[in-house]
Amino acid sequence: MASSAGLALCGRALVVRGGSRLLATTTASSDDDGSLFTYDCSTAEKKSQENKGEDGQPVEKGSDTILASTFSKSGSYFALTDDSKRLILFRTKPWQCLSVRTVVRRCTALTFTASEEKVLVADKSGDVYSFSVLEPNECGKLELGHLSMLLDVAVSPDDRYVLTADRDEKIRVSWALAPHHIESFCLGHTEFVSRIFLVPDHPELLLSSSGRFAASRITYWSRDSCVALLCDCVPVVYIFQLEAPRRQLVYKQQLSFQHRVWDIAFEESQGLWVLQDCREAPLVLCRPVDGQWQPVPEDATVKKVCTQLRGHWAMLEGSAGVDEGFSGLYKATFDNMTSYLKKKEERLQQQLRKKRHKSPPPGPNGQTKKVKAGEASWSGSS
The missing domain is CATH 1.20.5 (Single alpha-helices involved in coiled-coils or other helix-helix interfaces)
Known part of the structure; x- marks a missing residue:
C-alpha cells in the first residue's frame, strides 16, 4: 500500500509528513519559524550495512516515501519507516536524528512501548520486530509473526501485551515478555482489521475497525471522551462519544469537508486538527461549540502552521495521487x-x-x- 500525507501530534509538537519528507513544528502561537524542523528521507545517512537487510539479503532500493510514523508517549522520541526499508529514530527536544537502521521488509505500522525503551514495527510479511531506543544503533529482534500481512500494532499501557491486527480478520493479543504465548484472539471482524486503538483512559477497552469503509485513523480526546474516526478515501470525520460504563460508542455528528482529508489528530489543549488536500488551508482546527464540533475561524495558531505548510507544499502535493488506501485488501467475491x-x-x-x-x-x-x-x-x- 502506498502512503498518503500524515499528521501526528503530541503535546504542542506537530508533525506533517508527505512523500519522503516531514515537517515538525509547534502549535504554540508564541513560537516563530525558528522552531521548524524538516527532514528528507532521500538524503538519509548512508551506512555500510544499508545494502543488506537483517537476513543478510540485499535490500531493494525503494522510493524513500514515508510509510508510517509515530510519537512516543511523552513526545520525547519520534520514529518513521520508509519505502527503502529503513527505520529512522529522532529525539524531539531538540529535534535530532539519532539513527537510521534497516528493516527486513517494508513496514505497515509502528509504535513505541509505554516505557519508551523499544520501537515495535509490523511489516507486510506478518512479522513484528523490536528495535532499541536506548541503543539506537542496535539491530532489530524478531518478536512474533502472523501468516498474513499486519496492518497495525499496539501496546497495552502497562507494556504487558502486544496487540496485532492482520488482513485475515484477526486481532492477536500476545504477551510482551514472551510473544510466542498468545493470550487471546479477537475474531469479531469479517474483513481485514485496518486499525486498532487502546483507549488511554480505559486500557481495558480496544477499538478496532474494518468493514466497507475501513478506518485509516482512530484518535481520542480524553477531555470529553470523544472519538474521531476517519474512513478510507472519504472526506468525512465521524465523531463519537465513548460511554465507558456501558462500553459503547454513541454517534454524535459528522464533519464534512470539500477537500480530501489525509489525516486527523486530537490536541488535548485545543481540539481536533484536520490535514486536508487544500493549499490555501492545509490544516483545519475544530472545536466543540454548544455541543457541536465546527472549524475555528481566524485562529492565530492555525494561520502560523498553515503558512509554514504552504512554504513546503511540494512535499504534500505529490500525496494526492499515490495513496491506494485499503482497496486492494478487500475479499474478492466469486459467483x-x-x-x-x-x-x-x-x-x-x-x-x-x-x-x-x-x-x-x-x-x-x-x-x-x-x-x-x-x-x-x-x-x-x-
Whole structure:
C-alpha cells in the first residue's frame, strides 16, 4: 500500500509528513519559524550495512516515501519507516536524528512501548520486530509473526501485551515478555482489521475497525471522551462519544469537508486538527461549540502552521495521487454457481451432439438400417 500525507501530534509538537519528507513544528502561537524542523528521507545517512537487510539479503532500493510514523508517549522520541526499508529514530527536544537502521521488509505500522525503551514495527510479511531506543544503533529482534500481512500494532499501557491486527480478520493479543504465548484472539471482524486503538483512559477497552469503509485513523480526546474516526478515501470525520460504563460508542455528528482529508489528530489543549488536500488551508482546527464540533475561524495558531505548510507544499502535493488506501485488501467475491451451471449446460449439449452423430440416418419410409456381418437390410413399416 502506498502512503498518503500524515499528521501526528503530541503535546504542542506537530508533525506533517508527505512523500519522503516531514515537517515538525509547534502549535504554540508564541513560537516563530525558528522552531521548524524538516527532514528528507532521500538524503538519509548512508551506512555500510544499508545494502543488506537483517537476513543478510540485499535490500531493494525503494522510493524513500514515508510509510508510517509515530510519537512516543511523552513526545520525547519520534520514529518513521520508509519505502527503502529503513527505520529512522529522532529525539524531539531538540529535534535530532539519532539513527537510521534497516528493516527486513517494508513496514505497515509502528509504535513505541509505554516505557519508551523499544520501537515495535509490523511489516507486510506478518512479522513484528523490536528495535532499541536506548541503543539506537542496535539491530532489530524478531518478536512474533502472523501468516498474513499486519496492518497495525499496539501496546497495552502497562507494556504487558502486544496487540496485532492482520488482513485475515484477526486481532492477536500476545504477551510482551514472551510473544510466542498468545493470550487471546479477537475474531469479531469479517474483513481485514485496518486499525486498532487502546483507549488511554480505559486500557481495558480496544477499538478496532474494518468493514466497507475501513478506518485509516482512530484518535481520542480524553477531555470529553470523544472519538474521531476517519474512513478510507472519504472526506468525512465521524465523531463519537465513548460511554465507558456501558462500553459503547454513541454517534454524535459528522464533519464534512470539500477537500480530501489525509489525516486527523486530537490536541488535548485545543481540539481536533484536520490535514486536508487544500493549499490555501492545509490544516483545519475544530472545536466543540454548544455541543457541536465546527472549524475555528481566524485562529492565530492555525494561520502560523498553515503558512509554514504552504512554504513546503511540494512535499504534500505529490500525496494526492499515490495513496491506494485499503482497496486492494478487500475479499474478492466469486459467483462459482453461474460458471458451474454454464459449463454443465455446455457438457450436456456436447454429449447430445455426440449421441446424434453416432445414430444411423433413417432409411426410406422412415426405416432404420440394421447392419449384420457381411450384409445390410432394412426394417420398418412399408
